[in-house]
Amino acid sequence: MGLLVIQAITNREKAWIQFQAFFVAANNLVPRGKVRWSGGMAGRSSAALKWLFCASILALTLYQFSENTADPDLWAHTMVGEHILRTGHLQNTEPYSWTARGTPWINHELLAEIALGAAHWVAGGTGILLLKMLVGFLTFGIALKIGAGDLTWPQRAVAWAVGALAVVEISYGFAPRPQIFTALGLSIEFWLLRQITQGKWRWGLALPVLCALWVNTHGGVLAGLAVLVVTALAASAQLLWPKWPELAAKLPVEPVPAPSVMALWVFCVLCLGALFVNPYGWELIRWTISGVVWLHQRTELEEWHPTPLDLNHTPLFVLAFLALISFALTRRWRALWEMAVCAGLALFAFRSVRHTPLFAIAALAFVPPHLADVIVRFRDHFARLEEMMQRRGAQLVAVVLLAMITLGECAATFLLHKEHPLTMEVPRSQYPLSAIAFIRTHELRGNLLVFFDWGELCLWELPECAPSLDGRWETCYPRDLIPEHWKFYNGQPVDRKILDLGKADLALLPANLAGAQQELAREPGWQLVYVDNLACVLVRNPRRYPKLTQEKLPVTGSADAALGRAPFPESRPERLNQ
Numbered sequence: 001m002g003l004l005v006i007q008a009i010t011n012r013e014k015a016w017i018q019f020q021a022f023f024v025a026a027n028n029l030v031p032r033g034k035v036r037w038s039g040g041m042a043g044r045s046s047a048a049l050k051w052l053f054c055a056s057i058l059a060l061t062l063y064q065f066s067e068n069t070a071d072p073d074l075w076a077h078t079m080v081g082e083h084i085l086r087t088g089h090l091q092n093t094e095p096y097s098w099t100a101r102g103t104p105w106i107n108h109e110l111l112a113e114i115a116l117g118a119a120h121w122v123a124g125g126t127g128i129l130l131l132k133m134l135v136g137f138l139t140f141g142i143a144l145k146i147g148a149g150d151l152t153w154p155q156r157a158v159a160w161a162v163g164a165l166a167v168v169e170i171s172y173g174f175a176p177r178p179q180i181f182t183a184l185g186l187s188i189e190f191w192l193l194r195q196i197t198q199g200k201w202r203w204g205l206a207l208p209v210l211c212a213l214w215v216n217t218h219g220g221v222l223a224g225l226a227v228l229v230v231t232a233l234a235a236s237a238q239l240l241w242p243k244w245p246e247l248a249a250k251l252p253v254e255p256v257p258a259p260s261v262m263a264l265w266v267f268c269v270l271c272l273g274a275l276f277v278n279p280y281g282w283e284l285i286r287w288t289i290s291g292v293v294w295l296h297q298r299t300e301l302e303e304w305h306p307t308p309l310d311l312n313h314t315p316l317f318v319l320a321f322l323a324l325i326s327f328a329l330t331r332r333w334r335a336l337w338e339m340a341v342c343a344g345l346a347l348f349a350f351r352s353v354r355h356t357p358l359f360a361i362a363a364l365a366f367v368p369p370h371l372a373d374v375i376v377r378f379r380d381h382f383a384r385l386e387e388m389m390q391r392r393g394a395q396l397v398a399v400v401l402l403a404m405i406t407l408g409e410c411a412a413t414f415l416l417h418k419e420h421p422l423t424m425e426v427p428r429s430q431y432p433l434s435a436i437a438f439i440r441t442h443e444l445r446g447n448l449l450v451f452f453d454w455g456e457l458c459l460w461e462l463p464e465c466a467p468s469l470d471g472r473w474e475t476c477y478p479r480d481l482i483p484e485h486w487k488f489y490n491g492q493p494v495d496r497k498i499l500d501l502g503k504a505d506l507a508l509l510p511a512n513l514a515g516a517q518q519e520l521a522r523e524p525g526w527q528l529v530y531v532d533n534l535a536c537v538l539v540r541n542p543r544r545y546p547k548l549t550q551e552k553l554p555v556t557g558s559a560d561a562a563l564g565r566a567p568f569p570e571s572r573p574e575r576l577n578q
Helices: 002-020 044-065 074-087 110-148 156-173 179-197 201-215 221-243 245-250 258-274 282-297 311-329 336-351 353-366 368-377 379-389 392-415 433-441 452-461 481-489 514-521
Strands: 425-427 446-450 465-467 506-510 526-531 535-540 565-567
Touching (some): 044 156, 044 392, 074 110, 074 452, 110 368, 156 179, 156 353, 156 368, 179 201, 179 221, 179 258, 179 353, 201 221, 221 245, 221 258, 311 368, 336 353, 368 379, 433 452, 433 506
Parallel strands (some): 446 506
Antiparallel strands (some): 526 535
16 A cells, blocks of 8 residues: 555656646746747748748738728717818717717717728728728737747747737727727737837837827727736836746746836826826716726627637637647746736636737737747657658648638638628618618608617718617716617616607617517507518608608518618718708
């Protein structure tokens, strides 16, 4: 029995030694820029292979960022941006709806809306698409530049491969909305933080400027400020790390200059002050913080739900796994602040679908050098693949495959699921264009009960119909009004003191929302006047509208009402004659 116990203990010690062998002691680290993969491929075929590999990933990036489906919020962002450009004035109270008209409107996305409005003013839907693609490529390029860093070929190919994964997840949140500027701001912040922690602290003077622009562009500035504070805390720990020799021996970290750590804390204070550089002062900051907390508690918006474990977000989970093994097994110096930022953004990404692009940007910026070192470290496991790829025939096959993939991605950019690839598109299966055309043709006007996702479309297309709710959400609508709409959509009784159905004149709702239609049927005078495969229009007292008296109600829309994709409008329609 004693021998069995001794043998078990010996086996455990051997297993522990083997496990520890994966982790590199402080005296066996690979310095920055010293990882090399000797014996790499050479010759004309290998050069073509390298360029086509990069070209295929750039083509994938083009395909991902050229997605041209209009977001439900695009109409209002563009409309508000053009209004500011034309008038030079902010709208401090809500002017468009019938349920919140005159309430304070804190527009926390001014600069983003001005950019979208300017792009549309200059080049219509094409301008918006080009702006979206430009921001996407800048975000990807900056993060890739950080991730590639001091790597040389073929190790640099690891950064590009991580980029292929990251760009799929980044593009998930890249509809033409203000949050794309948060993605760009985060990548710029990462680059500045890398410079500061490497001793070039004067680059940090750009951080307050970045925050002042960011706070007027999107509420994601809070994420940027949190990243800065986490970096300052982690860099402080890096500075003090040598004081704990045992810990430093087990987890070697990159030295950071003391002036850089001091500068980071100064920049935290300056960036906090930069948040007040906005038209609303403290009120915008207070509202943004409370709004983020409130949104995390709401269940109406799917983008605030936890990220599901499904194929749509496979790149996210792969990136998280690669980050884990890279930081754990690398022989390079680790930067605690990079690990802390990746860990924090990963938690937020799992907590909310909306945050997955932010973690993908961090993974692209910080993981590749460590992943490249892990691959070099376990290079023997890929010896056969490396030997095969050094053969000219295998390289030619790879060149042909990459060329075909690149051409396929370029073709998909213009042809796959698109009818107007050079502009933003409005899918008829998602937006009720035929029902809106019916409303305009029959000159229906008044207070409009509308489905949430169609509210901003109606702001643009139906100037005579004040919506009950739209995607501006709690920036101008009372928070208790929003759940009342969801009760209405589900056919549940609503609080008439909050949402007074008696003040509505017409309704534009999904055709499958039977509960909402039944709720209106209980009201006197309501009648269904139009229905197609996607939407229906109901009117209170149809006799008030002369053109409806000429129709046999309800009018049934054409069978292809929900088919096809329309180009994003170049201008708002003129108001009907009063």
